[in-house]
C-alpha cells in the first residue's frame with residue numbers, strides 16, 4: 084500500500100508538524116495516521132464488495148487499542164494469535180464474533196476464553212490442537228467453530244523467517260492430512276466445521292503464490308463437498324506486501340480481482356483476508372533524534388535515540404526502511420550507518436544511507452506502522468516509545484512513553 088502523505092515536516096493530508104510532535108511527546112515515538120488506516124482498510128472492503136467477505140485485521144502488526152478501535156468502528160474483524168490479543172480486541176470495542184484465532188500453540192485457557200467470548204473461528208494448526216479444542220468445548224458444554232489451516236507447500240518468495248507455507252515450516256497441516264481431520268471433526272458434536280484457511284507468509288510482492296495456495300484450497304473444498312462437508316468460509320490469510328523501497332506489490336483491488344476470478348463458482352462462500360502490514364506499515368512513521376555524529380577511518384555513524392529495541396526489523400530481517408531528515412538542512416551530505424545506543428553491532432536502523440544531517444536533527448523512519456512498536460522490547464532497560472495518532476489537525480497520545488520505574492514494577496529483591 085502507498086505511503087501516507089508525508090513531506091518536509093508535514094504529516095499526512097493534515098497540516099501537522101513532525102517537529103511539534105517530537106517536541107510535545109519526545110523521541111523516539113511512533114506516529115500513525117487515522118485517515119491512512121481508514122483508507123487502507125477501505126481498499127480491502129471496496130475490492131471485495133461484490134462478494135461475501137470479512138476483513139480480519141492481523142492484530143500482531145499493530146495492537147494499540149486506539150488503532151484497533153479505529154478499525155472496529157469500520158466493521159473490521161480481527162485475526163489474533165493469543166489471549167492477550169483477544170483481550171485487546173474486546174477492550175478496543177471489537178466484535179468477538181468477527182475474530183479468527185490463529186497460531187500453533189493455543190493453550191487450554193486461550194481456547195476457553197475464545198469459547199466464552201464467542202469468537203468466529205479457531206484456525207486449527209495440528210491434529211493435537213483439534214483434539215484439545217474438541218475436548219475443551221465438550222467439557223464446557225459448547226460447540227467450537229473451527230477451520231483447518233492447511234500448509235499448501237507454496238514458496239511465498241519472501242524472507243525465510245516470515246515464510247510460513249512451506250513443508251518445513253511449523254504452520255498448518257499438510258494437505259494430505261487435512262481431509263481425514265475434516266472428516267473426523269465433522270463427526271464431533273463439540274465441533275462445528277466452518278472453513279479452511281492458510282497463510283503462506285508475509286511481505287509478498289507477487290500474486291502468483293496466493294493463486295497457487297488458493298488452487299490447493301479449492302481442490303480441498305471440492306473433495307470435502309464430495310464427502311458431504313460444506314464449508315461456509317475460505318480464509319486466505321494475510322501477507323500482501325507494501326513498498327518499503329520501490330517494490331510494487333499488487334493493490335488490494337488487483338489482488339482481490341485475481342483471486343475472485345478463481346472463486347466465481349463459490350458465490351455463497353465468505354472470503355476472509357487477514358491483512359496486517361498492508362493496512363498499517365505505511366500508515367506510520369517513527370521519529371528519532373540525532374544524538375551524535377561520529378567518524379572513524381572506515382565509516383560515518385549517525386547515532387540516534389531510537390534503537391533495535393524500538394524497531395527490530397532491520398536487525399532481525401536486514402529489513403530496509405526509508406530514513407529521511409524531517410527538515411532539510413544545509414548540513415554536508417555523507418553516507419552514514421544510522422545506529423542506536425544499544426550494545427550490539429546489530430543495533431542499526433539503516434546502513435549506508437546518504438543523509439544531510441547534523442546533531443539534534445529529527446529523522447523520520449518510514450513504513451514503521453506495522454511490526455514496529457509491537458515487536459519492541461525493553462532491552463538495555465530502555466523504556467518503550469510513545470505512540471501518537473494524528474486525526475485531522477489533532478494529535479492524540481495513544482500510549483505514553485514508559486517510565487524507567489515501570490520497567491522494574493513486578494520485580495523484587497530477595498533476602
Ligand SMILES: Cc1ncc(COP(=O)(O)O)c(C=O)c1O
Nearest residue numbers: 141282285321322357358359360
Ligand atoms: C496467520 C497470520 N495471519 C495474518 C498475518 C498478517 O500478515 P501480514 O502482516 O503480512 O499481512 C500473519 C503474519 O504473517 C499470520 O501469521
Ligand SMILES: N[C@@H](CCCC[NH3+])C(=O)O
Nearest residue numbers: 143245285286396453454
Ligand atoms: N514481524 C514480521 C512479519 C511477521 C508476520 C507474522 N506472521 C515483519 O516485521 O516483517
